[in-house]
Amino acid sequence: MSNVLAEGYNAFETNKSPSGRVKYLSDPPSVMALIRSGRLGEHILLVRGGTTTFLAPALSMGAIGVITMSGAPESHLGILSREFQTPCVMTAWLLSSSSRYVPGETDDSHFDEIVKALDGVEVSLDCSDSLVGRVIAL
Amino acid sequence: MTDEEFLALNSIYLKKIATSAAVSASTGLPEQAVERVLAGAEASGRVIDVGQGMLMLSEDGVHAVLGEFSERYAASREDQVVEDWYKRFELLNSQFLKVVTDWQQDGGDLSKLERLLKLVERQVRALGHIIDRIPRYGVYSQRFTQAIEAVDKGQIAYLVSPDVDSIHSIWFEFHEDILTVLGRPRDVAEPAE
Amino acid sequence: MSHPASTGRRLVHDVDLIDPLDVARFGGKAAGLARMRRLGLRVPPAFVVETAACGIYQSEGRQIPLGILAGCREQIARLEAQTGKAFGGDTGVPLLVSVRSGAQISMPGMMDTVLNLGLDRRSVLRLAAASGDPSFALDTWTRFWSMFSDIVLDVDPEVLADGIATERSRAAERLHADTAAALEHRVIEVLAAESGPVPLNPHEQLEAAVRAVLDSWDSRRARLYREHHGIPHDLGTAITVQAMVFGNLGTPAGSGVAFTRDPSTGAPRLYGEYLAGGQGEEVVAGTRTPVGLDAAEADWASIVTELEGYGQRLEQEYRDALDIEFTVEAGTLYLLQVRPAKRSAAAAVHIATAMVSEGLIDPADAVLRVSRDQVKRLVSPEFDQEAVDSARASGHLLTKGVPASPGHGSGEAVFDADRAVEHASAGREVVLVRPTTSPQDLRGILAARAIVTARGGATSHAAVVSRALDKPCVVGCEDIEVRLEERAFVAGGRRVSEGTTISVDGATGEIILGELPRRVPTRNLDALNELLDWADDRSGATLWTEATSALPVELARGTGAAGVGIVPLTDLLQAVGRLPVLLKAIERYSADPDAPEADIEVAVADATATALEPLLAAAGDLAVDVRVPNLTSGRARAWVEKWTTLAPHLLMPLGARRLIAAYARGALAATQKTGHTGLGLLAAGITSAEELEQFAAEVGPELTVGAVLQNPAVLVDATDLAAGGRPLWIDLAELVRTTLGRPEELLYTDSYTELPPLLTQLLAGLVGTDAQTRVGVRLTGNAVTSATALHDLGFRVFSSTPAQSGELRLLLGQHVLEEDPHD
Incomplete structure (x- = not known):
């Protein structure tokens, strides 16, 4: 049976179920490096979500899937993901943890835990539900 | 940095990734001038070509642009008028994001369009109130107006498509712009859930 | 050249007196009201400024033609007389009006409708007293300001709401002369800072709204739209001003909706409900339980009779079943809006065939009145309703998921395509239950009577294929845990192993334990066949x-x-x-x-x-x-x-x-x-x-x-x-x-x-x-x-x-x- 690692808000409902190795991108230079490496399409991108704008280039250049740790489907990134039809799971939380993102009250340990659990893992995204997006271990 | 350089590099900074043609269209600078400036910036390592003519700023480039903002807008950062204007903009911004999301999720229902466009018109009028402080923002008014016209003519791509100078692209850049003028990190400015 | 005041006056009309067919001169709203008036229906009184005024306004350099305002005042006085209310002033129940733009062709940039125009800090108190409901009066007033600022003054209503929050909540706690005055004062302050001095007098507010409509005809976007579509600029827009009526003034009072024929069965009798002392939105929101028209209270009996009469007249005129929005204010029935009624598939067919036999429409019209989806619904075999109710009562409802493809089916639960095919080839009916499906499962889906998936939404593979095959399908059953190794699933606290018969309702999303008998309901087939025979005649x-x-x-x-x-x-x-x-x-x-x-x-x-x-x-x-x-x-x-x-x-x-x-x-x-x-x-x-x-x-x-x-x-x-x-x-x-x-x-x-x-x-x-x-x-x-x-x-x-x-x-x-x- 499927092994759901994390869930979050689904930016939009789609049958597309991209899979790849999770890659955490923490700043604009890492986005640029990934684009230039030509390996953008191999990864599911993981970002904090607050600094969503630096992810825009990845979407333009063909990112296949995105996981954010904060931010709502009603945000610039949500809007862009729908426009590009790139599956996007937002404000994801680990099923194995009780830690949840609360705007203004969450510290780095919450994000670090998620990065630790997901970075480098082979996953697929299930965004077929109208509200909940899922990150599934392959 | 010359004004030309600032406008061109800032344009890439705001768009995050762009072709020189897009920079020219957004800034109003002639293509040749833009190409000249960007070639120079590439040579000095501020701009990087990531393929297919798409340009991004290097860390140095970002640093340089942010430095320009600090210098040019030092006064604005202390100006209560600009601060109040930004608070007003935040209210409009939340409404905008909501209405666009709504429109996208409804499969592009055209009757929601009117509401969206009236919001953008409100933004254009609001920009009129800040032009004396930041004259450069006149360009945004023009861009918004042109995009509205295109949508009214039936070119719906001018609402959200990243391939043209769409309303959402302009708004997205503007948001980034005003935040940078105010010297604010993005995190703080995301809409409340 | 300026036009004499008399010209202006002649451009303002009581809708009772205008030609209902002249949409170009009066706009769609006023023409529609006129049409209803001609049928003898009571609508809240209204007047219209015809489109010619718009042209004169533009050509006179944005001057409202002399006499228009005087004409409006005369019409307002008529509205006051007809309603017994007062517009502005110091005494009496306040008259509120709505202001609407109305061109022959709709286009972007035109003014939205302004409602509830006519209140100020004194009349809001009189409205509260007359309705016995201060919060209603306050809501009505603040809604007016929100719309007026947004639509007429171009001020962000959020900014206004933010600015008056404190004063508003004080007035909400206790609506009185002082809190109302403080609120009004604050409104003026906030709006003045945004857009300049603001009219407080209802007559001035009306003038501002009229001017805003005229200006919007010439807005940039409206102009560009007309240029792009080759629409002449001199067509102009009309302005319709209508009195507002409220279901909580006087007795009896209320609001409701009536259908001229039963929307479920099509039976030709008035069907509907009302909320006494309520407003239209409350009926729709379902926050209070309305009263059925067939169970109306004694003081509503004559109103129901009146509605029946109107209903018949309207059906003759529109030649269709209609839904009528109405409000009763102080014992007087007003019709607000009339539209073709939404109806069930069965009702659609019965109404179409009945209207042919009544001579209202001909068979060709009837064929065009019914949709394919409606026909589909009528010929699918359904679970016997009693059997469903009894199954639910015995606790056999396993779970409910997302209905993805309508229809009813029963069969033995199986968990993969091979098993489905195997059982089906032996003549057994099966229901395929899977976590999700993919193209490799197609032969299983073909063999099954119904499909159930634990995950997925209405656009998943299972949903899409089931709809194409017209098989019942329910997806997204979060409560179902499919255990493939055990060849069973768990739902609603129960374990269902392979081979157990379950029933699937693709319209409601219910999964029920056991077999439910299916039949095609015959009650609608005669009418349906009559209609389809007419269709065959044509094709x-x-x-x-x-x-x-x-x-x-x-x-x-x-x-x-x-x-x-x-x-x-x-x-x-x-x-x-x-x-x-x-x-x-x-x-x-x-x-x-x-x-x-x-x-x-x-x-x-x-x-x-x-x-x-x-x-x-x-x-x-x-x-x-x-x-x-x-x-x-x-x-x-x-x-x-x-x-x-x-x-x-x-x-x-x-x-x-x-x-x-x-x-x-x-x-x-x-x-x-x-x-x-x-x-x-x-x-x-x-x-x-x-x-x-x-x-x-x-x-x-x-x-x-x-x-x-x-x-x-x-x-x-x-x-x-x-x-x-x-x-x-x-x-x-x-x-x-x-x-x-x-x-x-x-x-x-x-x-x-x-x-x-x-x-x-x-x-x-x-x-x-x-x-x-x-x-x-x-x-x-x-x-x-x-x-x-x-x-x-x-x-x-x-x-x-x-x-x-x-x-x-x-x-x-x-x-x-x-x-x-x-x-």
Whole structure:
């Protein structure tokens, strides 16, 4: 049976179920490096979500899937993901943890835990539900 | 940095990734001038070509642009008028994001369009109130107006498509712009859930 | 040149006195109100400034023509007299009005409607007293300011709301002269900072609103739109000002909605409800329970009678069933809005046929009034409602998921496609339950009576394919935990193992333990058939329906089918559990095609006869076309063990001649036993007219012989086939698939909207000849949408599932009527 690692808000409902190795991108230079490496399409991108704008280039250049740790489907990134039809799971939380993102009250340990659990893992995204997006271990 | 350089590099900074043609269209600078400036910036390592003519700023480039903002807008950062204007903009911004999301999720229902466009018109009028402080923002008014016209003519791509100078692209850049003028990190400015 | 004041006055009209047809001069809203007034219906009084005013305004450099404002004042005075209320001023119940723009053509940039104009800090108190509801009065007033600031003053209503929050909540706590004054004061402050001095007097506010409408005609966007579409700038917009009425003033008072016919059954009696002392939005929001019109309180009795009268008059005028929004204020009934009523499928059909017999509309109108979806709903077999209620009461409801494809089905739960196919081939009904489905599960979905998935939404694979196949499907059953290794699922705290019968309601999303009996509700079929007969009159279409057992045959008869077909013999054998006989025979003939195997042939003939008898008996005088098994199909590949080792010649349409002879003998025996005289035996997968003749020779002269055309190669012989006199069926989905070279697994997820041009060309060769050959098209799932193109080519005979036949007949009738309404 499927092994759901994390869930979050689904930016939009789609049958597309991209899979790849999770890659955490923490700043604009890492986005640029990934684009230039030509390996953008191999990864599911993981970002904090607050600094969503630096992810825009990845979407333009063909990112296949995105996981954010904060931010709502009603945000610039949500809007862009729908426009590009790139599956996007937002404000994801680990099923194995009780830690949840609360705007203004969450510290780095919450994000670090998620990065630790997901970075480098082979996953697929299930965004077929109208509200909940899922990150599934392959 | 010359004004030309600032406008061109800032344009890439705001768009995050762009072709020189897009920079020219957004800034109003002639293509040749833009190409000249960007070639120079590439040579000095501020701009990087990531393929297919798409340009991004290097860390140095970002640093340089942010430095320009600090210098040019030092006064604005202390100006209560600009601060109040930004608070007003935040209210409009939340409404905008909501209405666009709504429109996208409804499969592009055209009757929601009117509401969206009236919001953008409100933004254009609001920009009129800040032009004396930041004259450069006149360009945004023009861009918004042109995009509205295109949508009214039936070119719906001018609402959200990243391939043209769409309303959402302009708004997205503007948001980034005003935040940078105010010297604010993005995190703080995301809409409340 | 300036116009005298009298001109201005002449441009302002009581809607009672205007021509309801002159939309260009008065705009749609005022014209609509005038139309209702002509019918003697009471609407809240209104006046209109005609579109000519707009032109004068522009040409006079944005000056409101002299006399317009005076004319408006006169009309307001008339409204006051008619309603007994006061506009502005210091005493009396306040008169509130709405202000609307209204051009002949709508365009961007025009002003939105302003409501509740007429309140100020003193009259809001009088409104609170008159209604006995201070929060209603306060809400009405703040809503006015929100709209006025947004629409007339161009100020962000959020900014206003933010700015007055404190004063508003104080007024909400206690609405009194001081809190109202403080609120008004604050409103002026906030708005003045944004846009300058703000009118407080209702007459000035009205003037501002009128000016805003006139200005909006000339807004940038409206201008550009007109230029882009070639609309003249001098058309202008009208301004409609209407008194507002409230369901909480006086007694009796209230708001409600009435339907001129029952929206569920179509029965011709007034149906609806009202909320006493309530406003329209409350009825819609469902926060309070309204009173049914049939159970109206004593003081509402005369109002209901009045509504009935209005309803009848309106139906005569609009020639349709209507929904009427109304408000009663101080015992007076006002109609606010009239629209064609939303109605259930059953109601749609009953209303359409009833109105024809009442002489209100003609049959062609009736055919156009009903939709395909509505017809579909009426012919699907449903669970017996009592059985459902009793199952729920006994706690048999397992769970509820997302309804993805409507319909009702029951069967044994199975968890993979192989098992589904296995059980189905033994004649058992199954329900496929999976975490999710993919194209590899297609044969399982085909074999199942219903599909259930634990995950997924309305656009998932299971949902899309089920809808194409018209099978009930429920997805996203979060509560279901599928345990494939255990061959069971857990839901609602219960464990359901493989083989347990469950029932699926694809419309409500309910999964119920046990079998629920299904029937086609017959109460609507007579009306539906009457309507579909009218549709057939227009299209000239003849419909056959597919069936493999008695229930669908009865349904076919009930819906006026001309025949039963195409019936795959394989399905019939499966239904009587005799498929293994055929599979064994195939293996034997593969080993040696010509060896006489008398016992196997007798067994096959016997099985065929047994399989056909029940169908022919049920069919009675309906013709039946049966297709012999096609060994190259995906199904054959899945079911015949070692299909890959079959001798290749066996895969040719005429490869198993002994088998063909055996089918023929069995078929003949079945016709003799049942006395059925209209059986046709069809060859499958032929590639030439010659092959068809050889097949006919093998079958013998006692039975009618025809063919199912499944690949484009055979269409080269179109002319010969058309002249041959043998019935032909075109398997459209299969032909498109083979023409485009698509794999079977994608058969139902593919949706094409146009036939491949090659196919259209080849098919044309089969029609339009003088021959008496019956040529029909078998349409399944998505292919139904091709029916109109085929009808245009000249095809008139079609076959479909019973569930789709009504839809198809309607589609063709509507198609002909839309092409030529006076046909």
